[in-house]
Amino acid sequence: MSGEFFASRWVQRPSHVEVADAGGAALPAGFRAGGAAAGLKYEGALDVGLLVCDAENAVSAACFTRSGVLAAPVVVTQRARLDALRVVAANSGTANAATGGPGLDAAIAMQAAAGAAAGVPADQVAVASTGVIGVLLDAELVAAGLARAAQALRADGGVELAEAIMTTDAFPKRVSLQVTLASGTVRLSAQAKGAGMIEPAFATMLCFVQTDAALRPETAELLLSVCVQRSFDRISVDGQLSTNDTAILMCSGSSGVRVEPETEDELRFGEALDALLRMLAIMIVRDGEGARRIGRIVVRGGDGETVERCARAVANSPLVKTALHGADPNWGRIAQAIGATLRDSAPLALDISIEGILVCSGGAAVAHDADALSAAVAGVEVEYEVGLGLDPAHPAETELFFSDLSHEYVTINAEYTT
Amino acid sequence: MSGEFFASRWVQRPSHVEVADAGGAALPAGFRAGGAAAGLKYEGALDVGLLVCDAENAVSAACFTRSGVLAAPVVVTQRARLDALRVVAANSGTANAATGGPGLDAAIAMQAAAGAAAGVPADQVAVASTGVIGVLLDAELVAAGLARAAQALRADGGVELAEAIMTTDAFPKRVSLQVTLASGTVRLSAQAKGAGMIEPAFATMLCFVQTDAALRPETAELLLSVCVQRSFDRISVDGQLSTNDTAILMCSGSSGVRVEPETEDELRFGEALDALLRMLAIMIVRDGEGARRIGRIVVRGGDGETVERCARAVANSPLVKTALHGADPNWGRIAQAIGATLRDSAPLALDISIEGILVCSGGAAVAHDADALSAAVAGVEVEYEVGLGLDPAHPAETELFFSDLSHEYVTINAEYTT
Numbered sequence: 001m002s003g004e005f006f007a008s009r010w011v012q013r014p015s016h017v018e019v020a021d022a023g024g025a026a027l028p029a030g031f032r033a034g035g036a037a038a039g040l041k042y043e044g045a046l047d048v049g050l051l052v053c054d055a056e057n058a059v060s061a062a063c064f065t066r067s068g069v070l071a072a073p074v075v076v077t078q079r080a081r082l083d084a085l086r087v088v089a090a091n092s093g094t095a096n097a098a099t100g101g102p103g104l105d106a107a108i109a110m111q112a113a114a115g116a117a118a119g120v121p122a123d124q125v126a127v128a129s130t131g132v133i134g135v136l137l138d139a140e141l142v143a144a145g146l147a148r149a150a151q152a153l154r155a156d157g158g159v160e161l162a163e164a165i166m167t168t169d170a171f172p173k174r175v176s177l178q179v180t181l182a183s184g185t186v187r188l189s190a191q192a193k194g195a196g197m198i199e200p201a202f203a204t205m206l207c208f209v210q211t212d213a214a215l216r217p218e219t220a221e222l223l224l225s226v227c228v229q230r231s232f233d234r235i236s237v238d239g240q241l242s243t244n245d246t247a248i249l250m251c252s253g254s255s256g257v258r259v260e261p262e263t264e265d266e267l268r269f270g271e272a273l274d275a276l277l278r279m280l281a282i283m284i285v286r287d288g289e290g291a292r293r294i295g296r297i298v299v300r301g302g303d304g305e306t307v308e309r310c311a312r313a314v315a316n317s318p319l320v321k322t323a324l325h326g327a328d329p330n331w332g333r334i335a336q337a338i339g340a341t342l343r344d345s346a347p348l349a350l351d352i353s354i355e356g357i358l359v360c361s362g363g364a365a366v367a368h369d370a371d372a373l374s375a376a377v378a379g380v381e382v383e384y385e386v387g388l389g390l391d392p393a394h395p396a397e398t399e400l401f402f403s404d405l406s407h408e409y410v411t412i413n414a415e416y417t418t
Numbered sequence: 419m420s421g422e423f424f425a426s427r428w429v430q431r432p433s434h435v436e437v438a439d440a441g442g443a444a445l446p447a448g449f450r451a452g453g454a455a456a457g458l459k460y461e462g463a464l465d466v467g468l469l470v471c472d473a474e475n476a477v478s479a480a481c482f483t484r485s486g487v488l489a490a491p492v493v494v495t496q497r498a499r500l501d502a503l504r505v506v507a508a509n510s511g512t513a514n515a516a517t518g519g520p521g522l523d524a525a526i527a528m529q530a531a532a533g534a535a536a537g538v539p540a541d542q543v544a545v546a547s548t549g550v551i552g553v554l555l556d557a558e559l560v561a562a563g564l565a566r567a568a569q570a571l572r573a574d575g576g577v578e579l580a581e582a583i584m585t586t587d588a589f590p591k592r593v594s595l596q597v598t599l600a601s602g603t604v605r606l607s608a609q610a611k612g613a614g615m616i617e618p619a620f621a622t623m624l625c626f627v628q629t630d631a632a633l634r635p636e637t638a639e640l641l642l643s644v645c646v647q648r649s650f651d652r653i654s655v656d657g658q659l660s661t662n663d664t665a666i667l668m669c670s671g672s673s674g675v676r677v678e679p680e681t682e683d684e685l686r687f688g689e690a691l692d693a694l695l696r697m698l699a700i701m702i703v704r705d706g707e708g709a710r711r712i713g714r715i716v717v718r719g720g721d722g723e724t725v726e727r728c729a730r731a732v733a734n735s736p737l738v739k740t741a742l743h744g745a746d747p748n749w750g751r752i753a754q755a756i757g758a759t760l761r762d763s764a765p766l767a768l769d770i771s772i773e774g775i776l777v778c779s780g781g782a783a784v785a786h787d788a789d790a791l792s793a794a795v796a797g798v799e800v801e802y803e804v805g806l807g808l809d810p811a812h813p814a815e816t817e818l819f820f821s822d823l824s825h826e827y828v829t830i831n832a833e834y835t836t
């Protein structure tokens with residue numbers, strides 16, 4: 001994904017937000033990052049990243065996967081001081097998940113090595129891993145890599161950090177933004193990764209966000225959780241919640257600009273974070289393994305739980321995803337996915353529109369301009385709207401962004417470990 | 419699938435059951451079938467099938483999809499005399515689903531035309547459709563086709579009936595069995611179709627079963643529902659419940675052999691029906707769109723609802739399915755799918771075995787013979803076992819058969835309607 005960072009029609013750049021560095025190298029004041037090739041991935045590839053906040057009174061917040069199979073780094077990080085994290089140590093090559101006691105020991109050793117290399121207490125260090133599940137992290141290789149990454153720490157090290165966490169990603173997801181508040185100007189930068197095993201609940205695969213604004217811990221926690229719910233919680237590549245999802249917001253306060261609760265600045269900073277995370281989330285969908293097109297499904301006309309289940313059923317249907325891939329306006333598959341979700345509820349009075357063209361009304365096909373419909377689904381972004389026609393007393397509405405399903409997804413995932 | 423009908427190690431042929439006609443042409447006494455090319459599918463292809471039971475006191479039972487979007491033929495058939503069906507009229511080319519009032523009118527007209535052609539009251543006629551959703555059935559073409567099919571009715575018309583209901587199926591599913599009971603010998607034949615949009619609940623896409631045994635209506639209902647629960651309810655190609663699933667058992671009684679409740683013959687007849695439907699179900703998975711391999715996932719160690727949810731999560735995971743496709747023993751994806759299903763329950767003490775080789779114990783990877791494992795997953799049928807390690811007071815166990823996910827699935831479904 002090249003050019004302007006806010007490249008989707010589904011995310012508006014707030015007028016007080018500018019892209020400071022589309023390449024994402026420059027970090028906000030108070031942060032340094034670096035990477036190293038530790039030999040965990042393939043020969044010579046960056047596979048260890050280190051992010052350090054030099055402010056001793058740094059404030060942070062974090063979200064994690066809700067999987068019943070938690071990776072060792074998630075378990076270890078959850079025990080750290082989540083509101084005062086100053087270091088993130090990340091690796092690709094192995095997820096260090098389903099690795100039992102030895103995996104926990106390795107994650108603890110990684111945390112200790114990163115703290116020692118950065119000169120920060122271990123309980124202020126987050127660790128994050130991504131890669132193959134069931135493969136034990138080599139603690140010695142990681143420690144050696146972290147020591148080298150510490151030597152390479154730079155204020156414009158966002159590129160190395162983003163590269164070190166890539167697995168099947170076709171492109172890195174990173175940016176550096178400038179946000180104008182009433183109290184002054186702050187920076188906001190982020191690095192994210194994710195392309196497969198993506199249907200986050202509370203966090204994406206990995207996403208690190210930095211700002212030089214000063215936030216209270218409760219503000220950081222509130223803004224991160226609200227924005228994650230509107231971004232990473234609203235995407236699916238393949239319907240598969242990961243064992244390692246981690247999102248961390250770190251605030252150095254080095255700009256001297258304080259974002260106080262219940263102020264206009266909190267709103268504006270929140271809008272910037274919201275746009276940033278939504279765009280990163282859409283970039284992850286856009287980089288869904290083998291993906292060529294992005295769908296947005298909007299479901300309304302039922303209660304909150306019902307519209308949520310229906311949106312996920314459509315977004316994760318391989319029939320809907322292959323139709324999106326083939327630019328095929330086969331809306332019957334949307335009706336099928338909704339019907340399969342709302343069992344024993346026939347007849348459903350579904351309304352279905354694609355790119356604003358009504359194709360099904362009250363549960364029955366309606367005449368429409370087939371040529372216009374074919375043209376509408378040939379774009380990179382395709383929008384589907386479904387009205388369930390259930391209880392009008394429950395006007396809930398939800399949206400979900402999803403990838404298509406392509407030959408390349410099969411190739412990537414049929415040939416990943418062996 | 420060629421050669422012997424019972425070609426899966428997961429279905430044992432009962433010793434009192436013989437394959438009478440592997441080609442499935444011969445129908446039991448009292449039945450005739452035929453097909454016609456009505457112009458609903460592609461030029462010259464059989465797309466209308468007609469099955470007639472000549473016994474006026476025929477007994478039947480039927481199961482249907484539970485989708486909230488019921489196809490018109492399902493709605494119309496559910497209103498018929500389900501315990502006394504004598505005719506099945508089926509078409510491919512359109513599913514006649516999401517077609518509203520005009521679709522219902524077309525299905526009623528199809529029912530009436532079949533009854534007239536066969537000389538049977540309309541309320542003893544079942545109609546079944548398969549094909550694209552949202553396309554109205556052309557009632558005139560179907561009526562003309564049914565009239566021609568009625569002229570072609572033959573006692574060995576099973577081939578035409580099976581062919582007329584094929585859509586993306588790579589091979590027809592049909593057989594004729596001979597079942598030896600204490601009271602005499604009876605025949606059991608069946609025709610099924612299905613390759614995509616397959617995760618039935620109470621029935622598969624379409625399956626018609628005939629016997630010349632005499633069953634009471636309650637026996638037919640009991641045996642069909644029990645056997646469907648052990649066969650079509652235990653398969654998934656793509657996790658997509660159809661709008662049109664229909665399974666019908668018809669009993670002519672023409673053999674003079676009565677299968678009475680609570681007898682050894684009921685048990686033996688049930689065993690034959692069970693083996694027949696399980697094998698047809700596995701054939702549908704084997705013919706899953708683009709499929710090359712079949713997986714069997716067995717989950718135990720939790721309550722019934724939990725093992726069911728976990729089995730479906732594994733069977734429908736595109737990551738597990740692509741690993742099966744690539745003969746990749748990537749068991750971490752099974753751990754991920756279970757963890758994503760049992761959220762907020764970490765740590766899970768999962769045991770995972772593939773083809774009897776233990777790869778994960780108590781939630782952690784265990785050393786194993788990697789070469790033996792690679793060889794084990796290279797076969798056509800691969801068996802996965804998962805112990806959830808939850809409440810031992812709930813020793814429920816379930817199984818599910820599933821297809822791999824291949825490039826061909828993407829090709830078929832990205833290019834189906836347009």
